Every structure is written in structure tokens, then in C-alpha cells.
Amino acid sequence: MSDSQREEVIYNCHIHTFTMNNVPDNYIPKILIKPMRIKWLRKVVVKALSFVDLRSKHDIFERYAKFMDVSSTKDQLSIFKIIQEYYPSTTRFVVMPMDMSHMGAGAIPQKIDAQHEELAQLAKTMDKAVIPFAAIDPRRNNLDKALDDLFIKKKYSGINFTGIKLYPPLGYKPGGKKLDPLFAFANEHKLPITAHCSRGGVRQLNFTKKKAHDYTNPANYRKVLDKYPDMRLCLAHFGGDEEWKKYLEHPRSKDNWLSDIRGMMQEYDNLYADISYSIFSFTDNTPILKVLLQDKAIKERVLFGSDFYMAEKERYEEKRLSITLRAMLGEDLFWQIANVNPKRFLFGIQ
Numbered sequence: 001m002s003d004s005q006r007e008e009v010i011y012n013c014h015i016h017t018f019t020m021n022n023v024p025d026n027y028i029p030k031i032l033i034k035p036m037r038i039k040w041l042r043k044v045v046v047k048a049l050s051f052v053d054l055r056s057k058h059d060i061f062e063r064y065a066k067f068m069d070v071s072s073t074k075d076q077l078s079i080f081k082i083i084q085e086y087y088p089s090t091t092r093f094v095v096m097p098m099d100m101s102h103m104g105a106g107a108i109p110q111k112i113d114a115q116h117e118e119l120a121q122l123a124k125t126m127d128k129a130v131i132p133f134a135a136i137d138p139r140r141n142n143l144d145k146a147l148d149d150l151f152i153k154k155k156y157s158g159i160n161f162t163g164i165k166l167y168p169p170l171g172y173k174p175g176g177k178k179l180d181p182l183f184a185f186a187n188e189h190k191l192p193i194t195a196h197c198s199r200g201g202v203r204q205l206n207f208t209k210k211k212a213h214d215y216t217n218p219a220n221y222r223k224v225l226d227k228y229p230d231m232r233l234c235l236a237h238f239g240g241d242e243e244w245k246k247y248l249e250h251p252r253s254k255d256n257w258l259s260d261i262r263g264m265m266q267e268y269d270n271l272y273a274d275i276s277y278s279i280f281s282f283t284d285n286t287p288i289l290k291v292l293l294q295d296k297a298i299k300e301r302v303l304f305g306s307d308f309y310m311a312e313k314e315r316y317e318e319k320r321l322s323i324t325l326r327a328m329l330g331e332d333l334f335w336q337i338a339n340v341n342p343k344r345f346l347f348g349i350q
């Protein structure tokens with residue numbers, strides 16, 4: 001290894017540090033909150049729930065249990081320190097907050113502005129290690145002022161946020177009038193956007209799975225990318241784990257988000273995809289990734305990310321992930337997705 005390679009910085013383009021204070025009161029039934037806070041009891045509850053298909057989304061409880069493990073009594077700084085230990089000290093992390101206040105699940109102990117303020121302080125404390133994105137829900141109060149404060153006026157701890165995080169299944173659909181001002185703003189100020197794009201995760205409480213998928217569908221962004229071809233957009237999870245699985249099992253299926261996103265990346269020059277979460281199904285998905293990366297358009301626009309701490313429940317450990325991925329992809333491909341592409345996506349550096 002040459003000296004210059006040794007100084008390379010890994011960019012993990014998708015992690016979370018939000019805490020239980022950022023989750024709505026009714027996200028899980030109140031009667032479960034207390035048992036979920038006690039470790040052994042939580043294990044029993046999660047096991048029991050995996051037999052009862054409560055609200056047909058028991059995966060939420062598994063995630064919640066993991067979530068509690070990492071975050072129950074902690075602040076963003078404590079959570080960040082956990083992930084920092086998994087990587088070399090020079091690694092930079094893109095932190096994605098969540099605004100779950102409009103999903104119909106009740107009040108949130110720490111409001112989104114306070115969550116952003118805590119993240120801004122974290123970014124300031126950690127200097128280069130934290131690259132803060134801001135969670136924007138177009139239904140929030142004073143959208144225009146919020147955008148100015150977050151991205152132009154340094155209203156949060158004297159810093160500007162680097163990019164925007166969107167989460168359409170929480171109840172807003174890209175491609176329509178509601179989100180257009182946001183895309184116009186991002187386009188004007190050259191801000192990167194990362195949008196949740198898998199069939200899993202949380203959704204507006206009264207949405208069916210089908211409706212949530214309709215809101216999340218990568219095809220929604222065609223209109224947006226046609227209108228703003230220079231705007232840098234990343235579809236998180238590259239369609240998601242289930243789609244990667246289907247890609248192997250039903251290769252001729254016309255309805256596959258992994259294939260859809262791949263096709264769109266070949267069409268649109270500023271469309272990116274991160275491999276967060278999906279890459280934790282390591283044995284199946286790393287060979288697919290390596291093959292996809294043989295295509296120039298894909299190779300230049302895949303971003304390394306892990307989705308810490310959402311993937312903590314997966315068997316593959318985060319600590320091993322970047323090392324094994326690097327070994328399997330080889331140096332050139334690894335640095336392409338963990339350094340070259342992230343710098344272009346985040347900062348427009350060619």
C-alpha cells in the first residue's frame with residue numbers, strides 16, 4: 001500500500017444518531033414501552049411479537065429493540081462514539097436525522113429543531129468526522145425560513161447543514177407540487193439529497209404497505225430529475241434488501257427497484273445510490289454489487305454507507321463490514337465507493 005492510499009478517508013454516507021426522544025409516543029403501543037426498556041423482558045416481548053403479526057409489522061419491534069439497545073438512555077454524541085470505534089479514526093460519517101412528527105403517531109419528546117441543534121453541536125464538536133444532513137418534511141411549519149436557517153444562515157450552532165434527508169413513506173410523495181420548492185432550493189444551493197428508498201422502514205401510521213411503496217417508488221424521481229438534471233440525488237439502500245434478493249430469485253421480474261434504480265442511474269448523470277443496510281446481507285449481496293460495479297455509470301455513483309444503527313440486528317457486524325467489503329471489492333472499487341464518489345456527491349468535488 002502506498003502512503004497516499006494510507007491517508008485516504010473513508011466516507012460512511014448513511015448513519016443515524018437520533019435517540020428515543022425523536023420517536024413519537026405512539027410509535028409502539030404504550031403498554032410495551034416499559035417492558036421494552038428492560039433488556040431480558042424486551043427479548044421475551046420481541047420473541048412473542050414475532051409470532052403475533054401485530055399491525056402486520058412486527059419487524060418494527062425487532063428494530064425497536066435494537067434501537068433501545070443503542071439509544072435508550074443516550075444522546076447523539078454517545079451513539080456517535082459507538083460507531084466511531086468501528087472505523088479508522090479519520091473516517092467521516094454522514095448523519096441522517098429523522099422527523100417523525102407528521103406520521104400520525106403522536107407527540108415527539110424532542111422536536112425536530114432541537115434534534116437538528118443537537119446534531120449541529122455534534123458536528124461542531126467532532127469537526128470533520130460528522131457531516132450533518134437535515135431532515136426536511138415539507139409539511140413542517142415555516143418551510144422557507146427553516147431552509148434558510150439550516151442551510152444559509154448558520155442558525156444552528158453556527159454551522160450550515162451539508163444536505164437534505166427525505167423519507168417519503170412518512171407521508172409526502174416526490175414528483176408533486178408539495179416537494180417541488182424543496183427540490184428547487186436544493187438545486188439552487190447545490191445541496192445533495194438522500195431519500196429513503198426501500199420497501200422496509202417506517203411509514204405514515206394509516207398507510208397500507210402498498211401506499212407506502214407507492215410513495216417510495218424510485219420512478220417518482222424521474223419527473224424531479226428531468227426538471228433538475230444537475231441536482232445530486234441519492235436513493236438510499238439501492239432499493240433495499242428484499243429487492244436485491246428478488247433480483248437473484250426472480251431475474252425476469254419487471255417490478256424490481258434494484259433494476260429500476262440501476263436503469264435510472266444509466267439515464268441520469270447525478271443520480272446516486274447508497275448500499276446502506278442492503279450490504280448487511282453480505283454473502284448474497286456483495287457479489288451482486290461487484291458485478292453491478294463493472295458498469296461505469298454505476299461504479300461512479302454508488303456510495304458506501306451502513307445505516308448504523310438500524311442494521312445492528314443483522315448478523316453481520318458493522319466492525320467487519322468495511323474491512324471485508326474492501327477485501328472482496330479490491331482497493332480500486334472500494335475507494336471509488338467509499339471516497340471518490342462520496343466527495344463528488346457531498347461536495348461536488350470532481
Ligand SMILES: [Zn+2]
Binds near residue numbers: 014015276
Ligand atoms: Zn437509514
